[in-house]
Amino acid sequence: TEIKQLHRTGFHFQPHRHWMNDPNGPMYFKGIYHLFYQYNPEGAVWGNIVWAHSISRDLINWKSLKPALSPSKPFDINGCWSGSATVLPGFKPVILYTGIDSQNRQVQNYAIPANLFDPHLTEWVKPDNNPIVDPGTEVNSSAFRDPSTAWLSFNGHWNTIIGSRSEQTGMAYLYTSKDFLNWTKVEQPLHSVPNTGMWECPDFYPVSHFGRFGVDTSVTGNWVKHVLKVSLEMTRYEYYTVGKYYPMTDKYVPDNTSADGWSGLRYDYGNFYASKSFYDPMKKRRVLWGWANESDSVQDDVSKGWAGIQAIPRTVWLDPNGKQLLQWPVMELNRLRRKRVMMIHQKLVKGQNVEIKGITAAQADVEVIFSFSSLDKAEAFDPSWVDAQAVCSQLGSTAQGGVGPFGLLTLASENLEEFTPVFFRIFKGETNETNHVVLMCSDARSSSLKDGLYKPTFAGFVDIDLSSKKLPLRSLIDHSVIESFGGGGKTCITSRVYPTKAVFEDAHLHVFNNGTESITVEYLSAWSMRSAWVN
Numbered sequence: 001t002e003i004k005q006l007h008r009t010g011f012h013f014q015p016h017r018h019w020m021n022d023p024n025g026p027m028y029f030k031g032i033y034h035l036f037y038q039y040n041p042e043g044a045v046w047g048n049i050v051w052a053h054s055i056s057r058d059l060i061n062w063k064s065l066k067p068a069l070s071p072s073k074p075f076d077i078n079g080c081w082s083g084s085a086t087v088l089p090g091f092k093p094v095i096l097y098t099g100i101d102s103q104n105r106q107v108q109n110y111a112i113p114a115n116l117f118d119p120h121l122t123e124w125v126k127p128d129n130n131p132i133v134d135p136g137t138e139v140n141s142s143a144f145r146d147p148s149t150a151w152l153s154f155n156g157h158w159n160t161i162i163g164s165r166s167e168q169t170g171m172a173y174l175y176t177s178k179d180f181l182n183w184t185k186v187e188q189p190l191h192s193v194p195n196t197g198m199w200e201c202p203d204f205y206p207v208s209h210f211g212r213f214g215v216d217t218s219v220t221g222n223w224v225k226h227v228l229k230v231s232l233e234m235t236r237y238e239y240y241t242v243g244k245y246y247p248m249t250d251k252y253v254p255d256n257t258s259a260d261g262w263s264g265l266r267y268d269y270g271n272f273y274a275s276k277s278f279y280d281p282m283k284k285r286r287v288l289w290g291w292a293n294e295s296d297s298v299q300d301d302v303s304k305g306w307a308g309i310q311a312i313p314r315t316v317w318l319d320p321n322g323k324q325l326l327q328w329p330v331m332e333l334n335r336l337r338r339k340r341v342m343m344i345h346q347k348l349v350k351g352q353n354v355e356i357k358g359i360t361a362a363q364a365d366v367e368v369i370f371s372f373s374s375l376d377k378a379e380a381f382d383p384s385w386v387d388a389q390a391v392c393s394q395l396g397s398t399a400q401g402g403v404g405p406f407g408l409l410t411l412a413s414e415n416l417e418e419f420t421p422v423f424f425r426i427f428k429g430e431t432n433e434t435n436h437v438v439l440m441c442s443d444a445r446s447s448s449l450k451d452g453l454y455k456p457t458f459a460g461f462v463d464i465d466l467s468s469k470k471l472p473l474r475s476l477i478d479h480s481v482i483e484s485f486g487g488g489g490k491t492c493i494t495s496r497v498y499p500t501k502a503v504f505e506d507a508h509l510h511v512f513n514n515g516t517e518s519i520t521v522e523y524l525s526a527w528s529m530r531s532a533w534v535n
């Protein structure tokens with residue numbers, strides 16, 4: 001039966017059909033980007049997990065190959081779970097992945113290309129000396145997975161971290177090897193945090209102190225900081241810290257510029273999980289992939305025949321303030337931009353809402369700079385508002401505020417029965433009158449008339465200097481996903497939504513302001529986006 005695909009994306013990565021979750025082993029190898037991913041070849045629900053495999057020259061258009069790893073041996077017969085790729089010296093890629101073995105234990109395996117001269121690396125071999133790491137007696141064999149890209153130590157040893165927990169303490173166990181085959185557990189984990197539960201998909205990499213360029217995973221020195229990211233199974237969000245790595249002692253010490261745990265910094269304050277980064281030596285950048293799960297019902301997934309997309313790959317680098325990362329869609333995405341409409345110096349008084357006409361609003365890229373003349377009308381920030389998400393759902397986008405709510409109404413139906421607002425609200429800081437707090441929200445509550453969907457309000461704070469009285473926002477809108485980058489990539493929020501009316505040509509885009517302070521759209525560009533060739 002033919003189902004009308006209202007919610008399939010036009011330029012996001014997704015398989016032709018069936019279930020997808022975590023991105024695995026992303027890498028650049030001899031002119032080609034590889035993306036592997038957790039995939040169920042038999043249906044639109046999680047299960048029968050293999051490493052599906054796609055290749056690309058630009059991170060946007062993809063060709064699907066056959067799965068690289070499927071369960072077949074005692075060391076992975078019950079599943080080929082997440083892992084990473086490391087390109088060893090001499091251009092030799094190796095995959096490290098978690099196998100669910102015949103006793104249902106989580107063990108770590110390796111796989112290598114069958115033919116290094118095949119430019120697509122189609123065939124992968126899982127040698128018989130697997131597993132190369134087993135949980136032994138000390139480690140919980142049902143909580144031991146997702147080996148990271150390995151990095152080379154000053155003494156010529158390879159290191160990798162594996163996610164785990166010990167009781168409720170989240171752990172990144174450190175393993176070391178001289179030959180990539182024989183691995184030993186280092187006494188001290190690279191890092192651990194009490195009461196955070198299982199750490200999935202840990203990622204550990206250096207970022208340069210200055211500029212947007214990325215650095216290879218093994219780089220150390222005074223000119224880099226390190227980032228440790230973990231996916232918390234408990235909250236289904238990802239948290240990271242920026243800190244210092246001491247290669248001589250293999251210690252990672254987070255800077256105490258943000259919380260270390262579930263109240264810390266997130267890559268994304270919305271639907272984004274199990275992410276993984278890699279260094280792209282061609283464009284000298286670090287690229288981040290993350291999975292955006294469905295938030296419709298399992299029944300909907302089964303009837304539409306697919307579930308799961310990957311967020312647009314993002315370049316990540318250190319904010320000049322040294323305290324957080326900045327993220328931006330890879331520049332190759334811009335090649336899909338087609339028709340452009342602009343808005344310049346449009347004033348929005350309280351309650352005003354202006355439509356941006358002339359583009360395909362269900363498949364679009366929007367960049368806007370909002371400005372305001374003063375923060376005099378900003379409301380006081382209540383210091384008890386620590387949870388951005390709670391504040392956002394309490395205040396919403398429609399009730400009047402001081403400075404804001406203002407922003408975009410995305411995927412809006414003609415009469416606004418459905419819309420997903422992406423917006424800001426600015427408050428006066430608690431201590432100092434010139435201080436301010438910027439809240440950013442992506443609110444799916446009004447996204448669909450349909451019931452039985454998860455329609456969360458997502459929100460985060462934006463740590464931005466407002467002395468220029470400007471606040472930028474970019475949103476990528478693609479039928480069932482809205483990925484927003486606030487403050488030039490300081491705060492990112494991904495929402496999955498399932499409109500029933502605001503689909504295809506019936507979707508609209510607006511700018512709005514519901515604050516008493518007038519807001520000016522200094523400059524807005526919105527593009528219709530072409531569809532990418534995806535699998």
Ligand code: DQQ
Nearest residue numbers: 022038081082145200274
């Ligand atoms: N998904 C994989 C695990 C990982 C989890 C299984 C994270 O390896 O911990 O499909 O989404």
